[in-house]
Amino acid sequence: KTTNTSRDGRPPSSPLFAFNMANPVAVLKRNGETIFAKVEKINAELLILTYGSLVAQLIKDYEDISAVNQQLDTMGYNIGVRLIDEFISRSGQGRCGNFKETAEVIAKVGFKMFLGVTANVANWSPDDKEFSLIFDENPLAEFVDLPPSCNALFYSNILCGVLRGALEMVQIRCDVKFIKDVVRGDEITEIRVIFREYLHEAAPPSDE
Amino acid sequence: MANFLFVMVGKDDIPLYQTGNLVLQREGISHMGQFVVHSSLDVIEELLLKANTMNLKIVDHYEDYNISAFVTAGNVKLVLLHDLKNDESVKAFFLAVNEYYIKILLNPFYEINTPITSPYFGSRVRNAAKRHLKP
Numbered sequence: 001k002t003t004n005t006s007r008d009g010r011p012p013s014s015p016l017f018a019f020n021m022a023n024p025v026a027v028l029k030r031n032g033e034t035i036f037a038k039v040e041k042i043n044a045e046l047l048i049l050t051y052g053s054l055v056a057q058l059i060k061d062y063e064d065i066s067a068v069n070q071q072l073d074t075m076g077y078n079i080g081v082r083l084i085d086e087f088i089s090r091s092g093q094g095r096c097g098n099f100k101e102t103a104e105v106i107a108k109v110g111f112k113m114f115l116g117v118t119a120n121v122a123n124w125s126p127d128d129k130e131f132s133l134i135f136d137e138n139p140l141a142e143f144v145d146l147p148p149s150c151n152a153l154f155y156s157n158i159l160c161g162v163l164r165g166a167l168e169m170v171q172i173r174c175d176v177k178f179i180k181d182v183v184r185g186d187e188i189t190e191i192r193v194i195f196r197e198y199l200h201e202a203a204p205p206s207d208e
Numbered sequence: 209m210a211n212f213l214f215v216m217v218g219k220d221d222i223p224l225y226q227t228g229n230l231v232l233q234r235e236g237i238s239h240m241g242q243f244v245v246h247s248s249l250d251v252i253e254e255l256l257l258k259a260n261t262m263n264l265k266i267v268d269h270y271e272d273y274n275i276s277a278f279v280t281a282g283n284v285k286l287v288l289l290h291d292l293k294n295d296e297s298v299k300a301f302f303l304a305v306n307e308y309y310i311k312i313l314l315n316p317f318y319e320i321n322t323p324i325t326s327p328y329f330g331s332r333v334r335n336a337a338k339r340h341l342k343p
Contacts, residue, residue, distance in 0.1 A: 052315070145312075145315045
């Protein structure tokens, strides 16, 4: 008899039980690589330069950096609500057993498929409602050198919006935000995902 | 490391970057090195009308010094005031700086034809000078 059982009452005798996941992380990683090999790709520099000029133009237009961060998040949201269908149809990913699996699917399959990089899931909160995605490399910010006037900018904030939008379409409402960013001089790039609630009524997404 | 003065000149003769350990003395005139580089720009532009390569090699002389030039794809002139005999090392230096300049261009926050203030660029150029510009 063990005194600490996992949340669904099963004894945590093996990693699979502790995770209660349909697919362990190694399988997801392999899936991600397989799918990435099959999808159509575009030139990385095209994406980098396009995104870069988008951010630079937003800064010129809005001037206030927090407004730019907000705008990037909104744009990402609009991408995410559409991207999720593409993701599910290409990956054949079924329903996740729990939030931990969702995290690994995002990190190993989702990001691999669309950006060609995987993230590491880490820093789970004690109630398992928050986690961090840690990136070794961020392809969007490859050549970026942030000027001092833009130090409050989260350059890749569009990614937070994408995650928020995509998760909302599978009935999970989360807050997603950058904690650390290499572009700003931190040692790593870290996105925090905070679970808020499961959605039961499928409200149509607003485009504002 | 040899004595040299390296200047990058953009459109409308705007200086984008400068480094070097060479200080030319002239009575009453400070920054003589820049003066010399500036005057060589005319020669460079003339050569550009006929040349179809990026490396223009030695374009001008001043006292004991040579002036070599290299033009990037975007018409930015890399001008080196030096006293080296070795053309190949100057060319290697220019090619290295060109690579670093391209990386600066890829930064979405860099406005084209403005001075380059990135400290990474500065240290990379100086390292390239140490590596290639040996007497």
